[in-house]
Amino acid sequence: MLLQPLSTIAFIVFLFQISIAAQTLDDKRVEFTVPAAPWVFTLDGKNYTVEQQQIKSDGKDGYFLLSNDKDGVTASLFIEPVVKCKTSEECRDMVYRIGNPKWGELQNVVQSKIGEVSYFEFFRPTIQGQPIKMLDMYAEFVQDGFWIDLHISKVLYKKEDHALFENLVKSAKFENKTGKLKPSKVASVEAAQKILDIWIPLWDAGKYEQAYAGLAELAKKSFNNKIWQDYWTTVRKPLGKLKSRKLFLAEYRKSLQGAPDQSGAIFQYKSSFENRESVLETFAMMLEKDGTWRVASYMTD
16 A cells, blocks of 8 residues: 555655664764754764754754663754853853752752863752662863763663763864765765766756666665655655755765665755745765766655
8 A cells, every 4th residue: 555645655754764863873973964054063882873853943952862772871962053042050050050950959959061061960860759870971062162961860870880971071062064075985985976966956847757767775675656756746745946055065975864874965055945935955865886976865854
């Protein structure tokens, strides 16, 4: 039985949920960014899995959730423009001062630094009457007009677990986006974009059969032409005619989710249509075994 339009969207997005802003690197690091930030923020990602990520349509704010099942550690981070605090210490003091009603009873509150990074931490013996023995740490980073609020926590905390918190904070690095791509990767991104520039007008014009022909083989194996037509009808058609489309993110990826042995590229556009003024469009490209770039997915915010 063919999927209905709403199910089709979930189906395609599930199969090709490309990690736009967080990805695992070759050296077991995981990186985070938002389109407006000039840098990529990376952490030691050994044993960590990115569970959630949300990027606002303005490209300035992001939320990410990580879990470490091996060590029982959970980490989350917000990226947003720095407005109300200007330094790591100021942001730490602000977060602590504002507080959170969900924190409940706090014990052993500490305000200190790990290197240049200001943090505060506290122990919670219980939450809503349940014994959890949780340690929470909030570490604050400020870089080039953006603020990162990193929250690390662990249930059934023991003193020896503190090294897990410290090591994660110490592993943090910032890398300028402009310096990320090696020459060979730049050439790959350019090659992928040339193919995408041919494919996009077909997609915009509703020529979904021709657009389907330009999909990666993995995509074609996962859903047929009719499902792809339903996807265009449900996702692209309601936007109406294109008014403007501006590229603001192009990134090479060593691998894509669902295809670990195939490299890819991510392109994001800030677009405007007759029926919707502001749309974040994301195209994922996949390098096929024959050396040809083909489209892996299309998503909107």
